[in-house]
Amino acid sequence: MVRHKDGMSRLVVFPLSFITCFLISEVKHSTNAEKIPGHRRPLGAHSKPYGVTVIGKFSSPQVFYGHFVKASKPIHMKSALTETKHPGLEWTDEYLRNHYGQEMVRVEIGKKEVRHRNAQWMRLNNFLSDYADNDLYMVNSIKDSMEGLVHIPSTLQCGGFEKGVMEAVLWMGRGPIHSVLHYDELENLLCVFDGAKDVILIDQFYKDKVESRGFVQEGHYSQVDPESVDMHRFPQFQNLPWYRVHLDAGDCLFIPYGWYHQVTSYGDRNLALNIWFSHIWWFNDDSCEDFSSFPHLKPLDKFGGFASPNEAVRSQWLEKFEGSDDDVDFKDFSRRVSSGTKDDLKKAFSFIDHDKDDSLSWEELTSFDINRGLLQYPSVFYSHSTSAKSEPAEESSSDAEDAAAGVSSHRIAAGQKHSKRDEL
Numbered sequence: 001m002v003r004h005k006d007g008m009s010r011l012v013v014f015p016l017s018f019i020t021c022f023l024i025s026e027v028k029h030s031t032n033a034e035k036i037p038g039h040r041r042p043l044g045a046h047s048k049p050y051g052v053t054v055i056g057k058f059s060s061p062q063v064f065y066g067h068f069v070k071a072s073k074p075i076h077m078k079s080a081l082t083e084t085k086h087p088g089l090e091w092t093d094e095y096l097r098n099h100y101g102q103e104m105v106r107v108e109i110g111k112k113e114v115r116h117r118n119a120q121w122m123r124l125n126n127f128l129s130d131y132a133d134n135d136l137y138m139v140n141s142i143k144d145s146m147e148g149l150v151h152i153p154s155t156l157q158c159g160g161f162e163k164g165v166m167e168a169v170l171w172m173g174r175g176p177i178h179s180v181l182h183y184d185e186l187e188n189l190l191c192v193f194d195g196a197k198d199v200i201l202i203d204q205f206y207k208d209k210v211e212s213r214g215f216v217q218e219g220h221y222s223q224v225d226p227e228s229v230d231m232h233r234f235p236q237f238q239n240l241p242w243y244r245v246h247l248d249a250g251d252c253l254f255i256p257y258g259w260y261h262q263v264t265s266y267g268d269r270n271l272a273l274n275i276w277f278s279h280i281w282w283f284n285d286d287s288c289e290d291f292s293s294f295p296h297l298k299p300l301d302k303f304g305g306f307a308s309p310n311e312a313v314r315s316q317w318l319e320k321f322e323g324s325d326d327d328v329d330f331k332d333f334s335r336r337v338s339s340g341t342k343d344d345l346k347k348a349f350s351f352i353d354h355d356k357d358d359s360l361s362w363e364e365l366t367s368f369d370i371n372r373g374l375l376q377y378p379s380v381f382y383s384h385s386t387s388a389k390s391e392p393a394e395e396s397s398s399d400a401e402d403a404a405a406g407v408s409s410h411r412i413a414a415g416q417k418h419s420k421r422d423e424l
């Protein structure tokens with residue numbers, strides 16, 4: 001009996017001590033977690049978010065350039081697609097199947113983004129049959145016969161934006177779907193046709209903090225788990241200001257290049273399209289003179305399709321002419337370019353100077369054949385970015401009013417508020 005009793009007490013004592021240890025460790029863990037705001041919580045839980053400027057339509061190109069592109073600030077164009085009756089709002093599964101069913105599309109497996117994972121290619125028909133029941137997410141860069149899906153909003157139809165539309169991606173799946181925290185090298189207009197998205201944005205000004213640990217430079221993304229931030233591994237996230245934007249179907253969001261963003265997509269059917277375009281260093285107001293007569297949306301093929309990838313090189317090269325209000329003569333040209341032999345500079349100058357008046361106009365600088373230029377004078381056109389980082393601008397409540405009222409300007413010279421653009 002005694003032996004039995006001892007056995008019983010051992011049996012009871014062991015689990016009790018195990019549970020006690022477990023409880024103590026849990027209490028200790030939760031005490032630590034309470035001390036570190038946001039630890040093991042979703043990205044952004046560490047502090048209250050800031051909001052971004054909201055307007056109820058597509059911004060005019062002038063306002064968009066002056067207040068958002070040049071200033072490197074996001075803008076939420078709420079209901080812009082609904083206002084302009086964007087056809088994407090009518091892209092049912094049946095519509096997509098009937099028009100593009102045989103197209104091959106790129107599909108990721110899993111609802112949580114893992115970079116460098118192999119994607120699969122499948123016919124759109126097959127994706128549409130399977131996405132509701134399987135962990136499939138279409139992330140498909142639009143090519144050739146699907147280009148009819150891309151409509152350029154009035155915001156990007158002039159000023160120089162229209163020359164640099166580089167790529168569009170169609171995103172589709174059943175939520176929730178989580179992206180990694182990352183940045184892009186191009187300006188991004190993200191538009192939602194069905195479902196909703198929550199976007200977390202972090203100003204590129206905080207590059208040092210975001211990238212100090214667990215950042216994959218090659219892919220421009222952080223290894224932080226957006227669903228559960230480990231503040232021990234990523235302590236720099238504790239003091240990171242962030243912006244939150246909720247996008248419903250019909251909304252678009254401008255994400256400036258270099259800004260970090262993490263996107264969570266919701267809804268049984270989440271459908272979105274984003275347009276990537278080159279940064280422009282100054283704005284050609286003349287080309288926007290007839291803006292009031294522009295259509296709200298214009299098919300991409302009216303602009304000759306996507307721009308050559310070398311347009312991104314031109315965009316970066318044009319940073320050298322930032323702040324130039326007048327046409328550029330050879331002296332100014334060679335001082336600003338400062339690479340290549342004098343002979344090459346002379347030839348390149350002459351190559352760009354289409355009307356041979358010994359000065360380069362905005363039109364000439366943005367229109368010369370960049371593919372040929374890169375082939376013939378690589379030392380002149382391949383070059384490094386020069387601008388330095390600066391403080392992010394304070395949020396201004398008047399932005400939305402300015403945006404709504406419209407701000408006129410003549411060839412706004414790009415300001416000094418850009419962080420260094422990453423090498424392309």
Ligand SMILES: [Ca+2]
Nearest residue numbers: 353357359360
């Ligand atoms: Ca000229």
